[in-house]
Amino acid sequence: MSDSSDETVGYDGPAGGWGSLQGIARIFGKEMDSPAVLETLRRQNKPGGFMCVSCAWGKPAKPHPFEFCENGAKATLWEATSRRCTPDFFAEHSVSELQGWTDHALEQQGRLTHPMRYDRASDRYVPTSWQEAFDAIGAELQALDPWSTIFYTSGRASLETAYLYALFARLYGHNNLPDSSNMCHETTSVExxxxxxxxxxxxxxxxxxxCDAIFFFGQNTGSNSPRFLHPLQEAVQRGCRIVTFNPVRERGSIAFRNPQSPTEMLTGKDTPISELYFQVKPGGDLAAIMGLCKHVLEREARQWASEQRHLIDVDFIAQHTQDFDGFRQCVEQTGWEEIERESGLSRADLAAAGDIYCEARNVIGVYGxxxxxxxxxSQTIGMLVNLLMLRGNLGKEGAGISPVxxxxxxxxxxxxxIAEKPELVPLDALKKLFGFDPPTEKGMNTVEACEGIIAGRVKAFIGLGGNFVRAIPERARMEKAWTGMRLTVQIATRLNRSHLVNxxxxxxxxxxxxxxxxMQASGPQTVTMEDSLSCIHGSVGKRKPASEHLLSELAIVAxxxxxxxxxxxxxxxxxxxxDYGKVRDLIEATYPDQFADFSKRMFTPGGFYRGNKARERIWATESGKAEFTLPTTLRACGFEDAPGRYRLITLRSNDQFNTTIYGYSDRMxxxxxxxxVLLMNPDEIARAGLETGQVVALVxxxxxxxxxxxxxxxxxxxSLPDGCVAAYYPEMNPLIALSHHDQLSKTPASKSVPVRIRAE
Structure with a gap:
């Protein structure tokens, strides 16, 4: 099956298959990894092994022989590379010169080997000692108002490191602890x-x-969490029905060939994944889910009138929810014409999807x-919760909401x-454990940190991993303002763009x-992390470090x-x-209800579940019940359509993870x-008066x-819906205004950016 016409680029193969193995082999050769890395890959995502630094998808209790995907393997090969970025490299290249290199070229220099200090006079990084670095950074921080500093962390630091990093910030005197969640799933956390x-x-x-049905919204499983394809394949094979809403026809949601199945690999047999696949408008998921809810309630009315039997779960709604009547009235007052216009989908399509929802006993809603x-x-997430609540698909086995x-x-x-909101942290427990008064004022999230840097209020930035300057909106303004800070510190494994703006x-x-x-004083250490499904896993590294001069993230924070x-x-x-076990003891003492017997349970096959009251139908909301919400709009993009204006979707290729670019092959x-590239559907190209291959700018x-x-x-x-275009992240970040973000969470609104096209 092809997901593209003869006029469009595309990929006819499945997710997985030989293409996945070839992608891994290509990176293996590029990084000049030794055959010993195969043993590292064998231990990946397994009890007693190490946890992948790529996606956060769950780890099964009974792992596959190879419990890694194409992107997970690439991330490990990237880390295990034989390439080294030594002081000699920095002696040869000025920082100004390196600013002209691509993201890929920078990371191709390999693993960083020595602590380095930026020397402004020579415009070069020069080697330094760890103690000199610590002392100099400590002196700089002591001279600053703590609230003028930012302690940022990417998503890869362990639970142990993250706990101590947050403690460091609060002992120092602030809650300015933005993290990569602010750029992606903070909307989930808030809503x-x-x-x-x-x-x-x-x-x-x-x-x-x-589950009997899975409804996907805006999540690219094939590239961003490919190990998820295994349970999806198994679900389809036992009769589960999958419905996908996404402006882009992503191959992982269409077909999968399991690379670990000799039969599938040799016969070329694929498993179709989505029974229905709808190319919704960018930001149109809100309207589409409203359409699903409207169809369910219309079926409910017909069924009750003819059979005196409910389709919706009236007992669940009465016992566990708030404001159903207000929501039902809102749905009834919303017309199908508006739903069709804002979603870009027909009533018939939404009815077909709605019927699958109505006929399933257990439904999971997945989104990205x-x-x-x-x-x-945030309103789209609220609407998805509304849909699930209509038939009691929250707080029971085989059903629920699952952000990836x-x-x-x-x-x-x-x-x-790690939270800028003090109400999310047990400050009383920290006060008792460490004998200090933690700050209670709200800190800065990512957008607020950027605003503070531009305004000159932020004087220092410490980055625990990540590529902050490249990942944020307003890159041009941010890079210009960045150099106005007094202190910048980056903790990293490989060179990236953020290390060149100082x-x-x-x-x-x-x-x-x-x-x-x-290896620390008590011997080899274990770290832990949490997956998307709230399970905690231990991780033990075995490879020889890339350099004898490296320290662990935890040791650097300390x-x-x-x-x-x-x-x-x-x-x-x-x-x-x-002894990191002592840090786990602190985590257990701070969060006893979630981390009881932490060190004893960290190698539980499949991880140990830290619990979730909502799964038990205990609702820690203001009303004490799950809340139906009433949308104020059906257009999640937040701006009106206009002649010549397009909704830009930013994409990641299957040859990258976040800002890390492994290569220039977007096979999928x-x-x-x-x-x-600027991706557009052929009709849109013609309407714009453009030609395939023409070079343009986005404004x-x-x-x-x-x-x-x-x-x-x-x-x-x-293949894209009308009125939208697509291009790659992070290259398109300069187009995103800092003010263009989710209204509740301030997550940058990178999936529907208002742009115009200018011919060059």
Missing amino acids: LKKVIGSPVGTCVLSDFEL MGVTQHVHG RGHSNVQGQRTVG GEVAYLLPCLGRSEED GLAKATLPTNPKVRWDEWTG RGVEGTRD SDAGDGEHREVGGLVVTPF
């Missing part, structure tokens, strides 16, 4: 907390063995950043204290990778804290660095050798007076 009392999803892996990264993404997180421990970091004082601190042995903070007899940085979309149409432009994009025909 789910409001409507069901839990900031995370309610499903576990076993639910996918019991195609839902969260819109101006009204991106980075490997981004959810877990929030669990153990404050007056700047340090680049290299850390161990997760697959590498972490070293910075020791150099910055006054002595506190209850704060034992050296002791915690020597038929784009090879470049990332400088922001935010209407705020700021000029934002990205040029050099080649018009490429691709």
